Each structure stands twice: as C-alpha cells, then as structure tokens.
Amino acid sequence: MKKYAHKKAYFADQTKNKLLDWPKRFNIINGIARGLLYLHQDSRLRIIHRDLKASNVLLDTEMNPKISDFGMARSVTGNEMGAKTRNVVGTHGYMSPEYAVDGMFSVKSDVFSFGVLVLEIVSGKKNRGFMHQDHNLNLLGHAWKLYKDDRSLELADEQLADSCNISQVLRSIQVGLLCVQQHPDDRPSMSSVVHMLANESLLPKAKEPGFFTERNIFDEGKSGSQTRSSKNEFTITMLDPR
Template sequence: MRFQLILSNISEKTENDQIQNIDLELPLFELATIVSATNNFSINKKLGQGGFGPVYKGTLVDGQEIAVKRLSKISEQGLKELKNEVILFSKLQHRNLVKLLGCCIQGEEKLLIYEFMTNKSLDSFIFDQERCKILDWSKRFHIICGTARGVMYLHQDSRLRIIHRDLKASNVLLDQDMNPKISDFGLARAFGGDETEGNTKRVIGTYGYMAPEYASDGQFSVKSDVFSFGILLLEIISGKKNRGFYHSDNNLNLIGHAWKLWNEGMPSQLIDPCIQGSFNLAEVIRCIHIGLLCVQQHPKDRPSMPSVILMLGSETVLPQPKQPGYLADRNSTRLDSSSSRPESSSTNTITISELEGR
C-alpha cells in the first residue's frame, strides 16, 4: 500500500530551507518492522556512518535485504538532506541509481529505506590493496560507463534536471553483479526547464571532488558534476585518491600527477598495477584522456555527460585537454560531513563562503 508523506509535518530548526510543503506518494514502513529487520539497530548491522547518520543492513520478513539510513537526532543538516532525498528520489528511476524503497517517520525516528547493495561502495574496492584485484579493467570500464549513464540521466533525461554535487567513489554503490548505482542525493539540487546552473553561499561537498568554480565562488552546474566524474574516472584507473595523493617528486595531487604524465607522454604510468595484464592499453589511455577533458579548469571547456558517453563508446578523435583545475595539493583540512555546508554567490560580487567538506 502507498501513502502520502507530508514533508511539512517533519519539523526542523534550520534557516533558509527552500523546501516548501510538498505532498509525495512513498511507501511508509512501520518502525517495528525496521527495528525487527535491523535487530534493534544492532552495531553488528551497521554498514557505515555519514553526515546524515548511521546506515544499517536489515532483512525484512520476506527475506528482502535493505539498507536503512537513520537520521542522527542531533543532525539538523541531516534532516534537510532527508527531505531533499525523499523529494528527488520520488521522481527518479534509473538502473544506475540506488532505489529508494520507502521511509519511516515515527516519533523521533526518521529513516530512509533503500535496496541493499551487496558489494557496498566503489571506494572499498579501488582503494584497497587486496580487494582492488577483484576489479579487473573490464569491470572498471563497466562501472565507468554505468556511472556516466546515471549522471547523464540526472542531467538530461529525468523529469527534473538534477545536479548531484557530491559524486565520489563512496557514493557509487555496487550490486552483486558489480553494476554501479549512484547514491546519496542529500546535497543534490533540482532545476526546471532549461536551467543548468546555480549559485550558493554555502559550498557543500567533498574536498578533492569539487570543481574549482564551485569551491571558490559557489557556482555549480552540470559541468561541476562533470568535473567530479573526471576525478572519479582518474581514481578508478589509478587506484589512488585525488584527495590525499602525494607524489614524492613533487607537490601534485592526482590530477596534477596525471596531467604531468600526460604532457610527458607517459600516461600509462598512471594505471593501477592491480589491473596489469587485464586491459587494452589504448582503451585505458583514452579513458585517461576523457578524464583530463572532464577536469579542465574552465567549465565551458569540459564536455557534457552525453558527449562523455559518446567518447567512451567510440574511437573518434578527442580534443587535446587544457590545463586542469587544482594541480597542487593544498593540504587543506577535511571537515566533518555533519557540519553546515557551503552554497554560492555570483562571480560579480565579493562573498565570503562557508566551505564545508564531507
């Protein structure tokens, strides 16, 4: 049975909440059902922790496995993210997006229930010295293409134009067949009509993935997501995190290191040793090329996601990439994701932006 969820009934204290009273149809779960499924939110069932709160694995009486996001009782920002995710997920359906099964709003408990992803998140594979071997190049390329299709759906084919604003390896989940599904829409922004960009005074996102124009000026657009996808692409190929990467010969982050190798004619040195012998070199080099096109400094130079998908699926000649943003590792402090986050201002005004990392 489906019920109406009245989001305006969820009280909150945060200011400047742009979410109005919206009626949505979404399956509602009884709290007792979720308590039973998670063994009363047992620590043994805990899958992880985010700015929203803890995430638990559960099993319903019919045997279906679920993932339960439990809003932290002290997280005001998390409540805003919960409302945002419910609103957006009710309008999104794609094979490369995690499916929202329903929610539970009862007393002080505010829960989101998702399909359970057997293989957890992409970062648990590509950044692990042992598990990385499970993902050979064919699997990695499959994940790259599936993630690209998911982002293109958000930007172009969904009922709303969605800018995710927090695309990263930990937000790409993998099912039992290693199919990628984008998750965590708490920071996403929706646009109507032909709108493709916005500004904010509170810059929200994850250091190492944010586009330079977003981190510095609060300007975000579909090209901001393209930049994040480019970082993700380089990380999948290299098995290294952009954030925290340090090369002993210079002060470059992963983007800067990839750019240096590209200009020196040695892009193959970027390839993760875990996939040696399992790839077509020309295909991997092409993906590095695409990644560098995605992380170019200026948004206008970056390709759109439909163009990225065409590049991935063809052998057409690609333009030469221009210099990327963020060549050096700034070693800035990573903030906790539960803190308030930054959104934007016009480039024609002087603004002090709060920069909140995840």
C-alpha cells in the same frame, strides 16, 4: 522487493583491488557516465548531484554501478544549467573550482567530479592525499604531468597489468582530464562523455585541470575551511543480496 546489505570495497586496498580488473572498472566508469547523463538530460527535472564521489556509488553483485545519496542534490527546470549558492556543500577533492570558490554549481560541476572519479578508478589512488616521490601534486596534477609527457599509461593501477586494454585505459584517462579542465565551458557534457567512451573517434586535447598546483605537504591540514563537506572516504559500496 530485495533487501540488501552494504559491504565496502576500497580501490586503494591492494588486496581488494585485485577484484576490480580493467573490464569491471571500465564498466563502472561507463555506468556512472550513463547515470549522470540520465540525471542531467533524461530525467523529468535536470538534477545536479553536487556530491559525486566514490563512496556515493553503489555496486551490485555484478559490479553494476548506481549513483546514490542525493541529500545535497539540486534540481533545475527548463533550460537552466545551474545556479549559485552561499552554502557550498560537497567533498574536497571532488568539487570543481567555480563551485568551491564562488558557489557556482551546474551540470559541469558534476562533470568535474566525474572526471576526478575516473582518474581515481583508473589509478586506484585518491585525489586528495595523493603522494608521489617526485613532486607534491595531487592526482589531477600527476595525471596532467604524465599526459603532457605522453606517459599517461603510467597512471594505470599496477593491478591492471594482466587485464589492461591499453586503448580503453588511455581513452578513459583523457576523458577524465577533459572533464576536470579548469573552465566549465571547456568540459564536455555527459552525452559527449558517453559517446567518447563508447567510440574510437579522435578526442580533443585536454587543457589544464583545476586544483592541481603543488602544495606544501607540511602545511596541509593546518588551514581551516569554511566549506561544509562530507567525509572524504575513497570507497565504493557493494550491494549483496541477503
């Protein structure tokens, strides 16, 4: 059995961003999508991760992703798609509205988290703490604003200029926005996501995302929260064989 040492790579780090060109990022997006599809549909038990974020995705030396840290995961059986809990766990910035507010989690909660992750991978920016000179929207709101103005390509990380496949970038952004739509029923299943990423078929129009209203940056951080959350680091861990 191989032993691995952990090394962290930060998308938000402009130096390390250069290591992740568009083909690598698109491969990571597709790999995470297939991993979630396995958890939601192909495994013996339907598994809802509940804490999907960048720091819970491991990359091997060939940049192939693997979803990790199942400490907050829940399994459901049969035709069950989710459940309700009083103990909301997860990471702010990745949690779906229905889960963060009402404790309702389902496979569509993971889809929302995946959508956030896609937009972060494309942009090289974190959703939580995102800053823009023209507004106080988070990354989801910024992506939505550009999408409505038919300017989605502006979301892409500047580091991707030399490796960018415009069609794939635009498709990934739209898939990400479809995944973070406000209402769970509007979000696609992971099987649909995998299909949409792999094909050139026409995509449905995205509806308004959840958690994208403008915030008062001076008040941010002052209010308390009763939600238990894990540390919100925007990292992807690379696995290096010793």
